[in-house]
Amino acid sequence: MNARDAYPHFQTITTRWKDNDIYGHVNNVEYYSYFDTVINTWLIREAGLDIHGGDSIGVCAESHCRFLDSLTFPDCVDAGLRVSRIGNSSVRYEIGLFRAGSDRPAAEGWFVHVFVDRAERRPLAIAPPMRAALQQLLRADGEQR
Amino acid sequence: MNARDAYPHFQTITTRWKDNDIYGHVNNVEYYSYFDTVINTWLIREAGLDIHGGDSIGVCAESHCRFLDSLTFPDCVDAGLRVSRIGNSSVRYEIGLFRAGSDRPAAEGWFVHVFVDRAERRPLAIAPPMRAALQQLLRADGEQR
Amino acid sequence: MNARDAYPHFQTITTRWKDNDIYGHVNNVEYYSYFDTVINTWLIREAGLDIHGGDSIGVCAESHCRFLDSLTFPDCVDAGLRVSRIGNSSVRYEIGLFRAGSDRPAAEGWFVHVFVDRAERRPLAIAPPMRAALQQLLRADGEQR
Amino acid sequence: MNARDAYPHFQTITTRWKDNDIYGHVNNVEYYSYFDTVINTWLIREAGLDIHGGDSIGVCAESHCRFLDSLTFPDCVDAGLRVSRIGNSSVRYEIGLFRAGSDRPAAEGWFVHVFVDRAERRPLAIAPPMRAALQQLLRADGEQR
DSSP states (O other): OOOGGGOSEEEEEEOOGGGBOTTSSBOHHHHHHHHHHHHHHHHHHHSOOOTTTOSEEEEEEEEEEEEOSOOOTTOEEEEEEEEEEEOSSEEEEEEEEEETTOSSOSEEEEEEEEEEETTTOOBOOOOHHHHHHHHTTBOTTOOOO | OOOGGGOSEEEEEEOOGGGBOTTSSBOHHHHHHHHHHHHHHHHHHHSOOOTTTOSEEEEEEEEEEEEOSOOOTTOEEEEEEEEEEEOSSEEEEEEEEEETTOSSOSEEEEEEEEEEETTTOOBOOOOHHHHHHHHTTBOTTOOOO | OOOGGGOSEEEEEEOOGGGBOTTSSBOHHHHHHHHHHHHHHHHHHHSOOOTTTOSEEEEEEEEEEEEOSOOOTTOEEEEEEEEEEEOSSEEEEEEEEEETTOSSOSEEEEEEEEEEETTTOOBOOOOHHHHHHHHTTBOTTOOOO | OOOGGGOSEEEEEEOOGGGBOTTSSBOHHHHHHHHHHHHHHHHHHHSOOOTTTOSEEEEEEEEEEEEOSOOOTTOEEEEEEEEEEEOSSEEEEEEEEEETTOSSOSEEEEEEEEEEETTTOOBOOOOHHHHHHHHTTBOTTOOOO
8 A cells, every 4th residue: 555655646536426426435336437638648748648639549458456445525636646667669557646735645546548539539659758758657666667 | 797806605626537527518417416515515514404313304396507717627616606596495696707817707607405303304394493594695785595 | 297108219227326315216417328328319310420530520518407306326227318409500309207117207308419520629510411310219299490 | 358248237328428428438437337337227128126225225435447349429338237246235246238230348347335224324144135136137157155
C-alpha cells in the first residue's frame, strides 16, 4: 500500500451525486473513471496528447483496481499518478486514490495504454516528446524496459 | 441568459474523460449530473441534508436544460446555483454552467426537488433550518410563494 | 400523461447497477441517458445517421423531463419515442419511459436536436432521407411546422 | 481467451449513447459497469440478494479487465458470467463480454465480491441459499476452496 509520496503527480477530482450507489458509497466503476481522468488530463496538459485531432490515441488494454476503503459523495478525491513502465507503444500507469486529508489510499490500481493510430487502430511508437514527458512520472524505483 | 453574478453560490466541478461523447464535447446528460452535484453538495454542506440516514430526502420531480455552448473535457466547470421558489415541500433551483474563465453560460437549467420521507416517499414540509438555508439562495428578484 | 399507444416506436433498455442512486432508485440523470439512447439508436438504424463519419451530427439544444414514478435496477425500461416537430435543421422528440409491464409512464420528456456540420458546428438542413424517416414518427395529432 | 460456452449464464445489455467516448467506442470504464450489472442482476434474481433491505450486501474488493476488441454503441453486449471461487464471505466471478453475434470476447475480466453486513460493513459468511445458487455458476474446471 503506497502513501501519497509514492506519486509524483496529483489531481483533485470532485465526486458527483450519482457516483454514490445504493449502498451509499462511490460505486466501484467510478474509481476507474477517476483513473481515466487523471491519466488523460495529464497526457493532454503535460504530454501533448491531442484527443480531438492527433494521429496517435491511447486505448486501454488492461486495468485493475484494489478497493481498500470507501469514498463517498461529496468527498473530493486526490488521484495520484506515476508511470511504472514505458514500452515501445504502451505505458503502464499506477494510480492511488486518496480521500482529501487522508494519507491512506482508498484504492490502488494500474492501467495500460496502448498508443495506436486513430484511423487504423494499429500500435504506434510513442513519439519522443510524449516519451520524455512520461519519463518524468517514472517512479524512482522503477526501470524502463 | 444570466451572467455569473446572477448566482449567489458556485461550485467548481472537474470534468471526466468519459464525459466527452463521440462528438468530442461533454454529453448533454452529464450537464444534469452537474446540476445534481451542485445542488446536493450545497444541501449537505449548508442546509443539513443527511443523505445516509435523514428522514427527509429530496427527489427530482422535473428538470430542464438549455444548451448554449460546448463544454469539453478536461475543462473545469463552474456551476452557479440559486433558488427561485420555495414551496411547502418543494424547491425550484436555477443553475448556470460556465466554463472556467467565461462569463457566458454554456448551459442554463432548472431543477425541482420534492422533499419526501425516506420510507414512504410522501411529501414532507421542509423543516425550518433547511428553509432558512434555502432562503439565502433566493435570487434578489425572486419571491417566495 | 400518455399511455404506450401514444408512441409509434419502442426500445427496451436494460438498467445498470450503478443507475440506482443512494435512495435506491434510478438517478434522475440516467433518465436522460435513456432519452439519448432511444433517439440515437433509432436515428442510426432507421434514419441513416452515421455517428462515426457523417457530415451531419445531431447536437442537443434543449431537453426536459417530468419524473412521475420510480424506476429501479434491475428493471427493464421500455422507451417510447415520437416526433412532435420537424424544422429546417431541428427536430423535437417526445419520450415516455415505462417500466416493463406498466402502461403508466415513469417519466415523460422532450428533447430537441439541432443538426449541424461536424467540422464547423453550423446548422444544416435535414437531408430528405432523414426527414422522410422522421416523418414516420410524427404523432398523429402533430403537425409539421 | 474463452468462448461463449465457458459461461453458464448470460445477460444481454443494451449499450447507451454516452458509452461511446471521443474515440467512437465504448469507454473502458463502462465495461466494468457491465460486469457489475450481470453479477448483481443474477444475484437479485437467482440468489436472493435484497439490495434494498437485506442484512448482507456485496462490496467490490478487486476487479480486473483485459480489453481485446472494441464495443460500440448501439451494439448489444452479451455478458457471460461464471464463478471461479467461493470463499467464506467472498466470491470471485469471471466475466466475458461478447458483441452480439460474435464468439470472440471483446473483453474478459474478474471481480471479487466480499459480503458484509449493511450497517457495520464487516465480512459475513455467505448464507447457505446464496452459496447453493453460486455453486451453480462454478465453472466445470473450477474447484471450491
